[in-house]
Amino acid sequence: MLACGIATHFVPAAELAMLEQELLASIGALTSETTSSCDDLISYVSSIISKYSIQPALKERGSAWHNMDVIEKCFSKSTVEVVSSLEKQATDIDGDNPWLTSTIESLKKASPISLKIALRSIREGRSQGLGECLVQEYRIACRIARGEISTDFRGGFTDLLVDRNRIK
Numbered sequence: 001m002l003a004c005g006i007a008t009h010f011v012p013a014a015e016l017a018m019l020e021q022e023l024l025a026s027i028g029a030l031t032s033e034t035t036s037s038c039d040d041l042i043s044y045v046s047s048i049i050s051k052y053s054i055q056p057a058l059k060e061r062g063s064a065w066h067n068m069d070v071i072e073k074c075f076s077k078s079t080v081e082v083v084s085s086l087e088k089q090a091t092d093i094d095g096d097n098p099w100l101t102s103t104i105e106s107l108k109k110a111s112p113i114s115l116k117i118a119l120r121s122i123r124e125g126r127s128q129g130l131g132e133c134l135v136q137e138y139r140i141a142c143r144i145a146r147g148e149i150s151t152d153f154r155g156g157f158t159d160l161l162v163d164r165n166r167i168k
Contacts, residue, residue: 008046009046009049009050010053019048019049022048022052070086070100074089112152113149121140
């Protein structure tokens, strides 16, 4: 999200509760005369978030950043060819590529219909604004959760979370 310019800050999960507490404690200041303009308000909130945010290593070895050529090459294929294209790429490269290996494993675990929906949504999103993309994502998520498209989500959810908790 940071690399794409969608997010402005990255706050580690361990810091989120403290950030939320400070923001809630600052509600009085957020509505006071010192933050009367929109710019003042944005600056004030941003300064609080900045205390908890870090700059992640977006360009570290093994990240998606270093695999953009592979991403562009493999994900430009039709939906059924993406995984096989990634597997071919993995055999063609010298050495281990953890990002490529984990991506292939993740895609193989996912529901095929969910992968097709996600890829189509991403491709359509290229010509949409952020607001349109978020609305589309919400609608897709609702339809999937209600089982209107497929029951794969419910089955996968049950397999992944419910049954796993029964074993514990």
